[in-house]
Amino acid sequence: MSAITAPKPRGGIAQSVADSLVVARRNLIRMSRIPEMIIFGLIQPIMFVVLFSYVFGGSMNIGGTTDPDVYRNFLMAGIFAQTVTFATAGAGAGIADDMHKGLIDRFRSLPMARGAVLTGRTLADLVQTALTVVVLAVVALLVGWRIHEGVPKALGAFLLLLLLGYAFSWIGALIGLSVRTPEAATSGGLIWLFPVTFLSNAFVDSSRMTPWLRHIAEWNPFSATVQACRELFGNPGVTNSTAWPMEHPVLASILWSLVIIAVFRTLAVRKYRSAA
DSSP: OOOOOOOOOOOSHHHHHHHHHHHHHHHHHHHHTOHHHHHHHHHHHHHHHHHHHHHSTTTOOBTTBOOHHHHHHHHHHHHHHHHHHHHHHHHHHHHHHHHHHTHHHHHHTSSSOTTHHHHHHHHHHHHHHHHHHHHHHHHHHHTTOOOOSOHHHHHHHHHHHHHHHHHHHHHHHHHHHHSSSHHHHHHHHHHTHHHHHHSSSSSSOGGGSOHHHHHHHHTOHHHHHHHHHHHHHTOSOOOOOSSHHHHSHHHHHHHHHHHHHHHHHHHHHHHHHHTO
């Protein structure tokens, strides 16, 4: 009898895209059947909006004023960016859970593109993140946030946010493939996110930081997206700086996100293949 060999994955970009969409659909169906995942994902950013707006709003000096309304408009770009990046932890935990249950091994036995499993997962997380951002924008409007540069630029800002979230989800994918349990993936996904989001211009004016800390904040990929969103939304707090990412935040945001995707997608797919 001839030996039974595992089916080989089919090649081609079209086939890879088709396989990725199938996996993405599978994950979206799974998410829709667990509504508490979406609900809990919405609660945290809404709490940040309310707490930061009303607790710190009157004590933050933005542009020479401590007006709470000014701080709310300053804050929202940071909250949006934090929300899309914190989804990274969920992406990592989801992949780790699939690994733990043996589902990834089943996918490996199918004749499908190797990267499709991870791409499909990150695309599904991107859809969930987009829904979260829509709800968060409604809440922000209710507490006084406004856009001042028109709808097209605002849509551009949201696209930059989703691109950043998608880029960071590949970091989560790599973490999920590198740990043994979903709990470890969640912890590992949050540990590095806190310094990335707080050592930035998201919640405070980076121009008021000490020089060495301001330099870190201004070259933080997270800060570039926040700065770009403030410009496109027409919100206060756009930092005057000679740092290149702060002078060209839209371009810097796109470049940072594309570099992160290129690096961490390559590492994640390589990790996936090596575990096969």
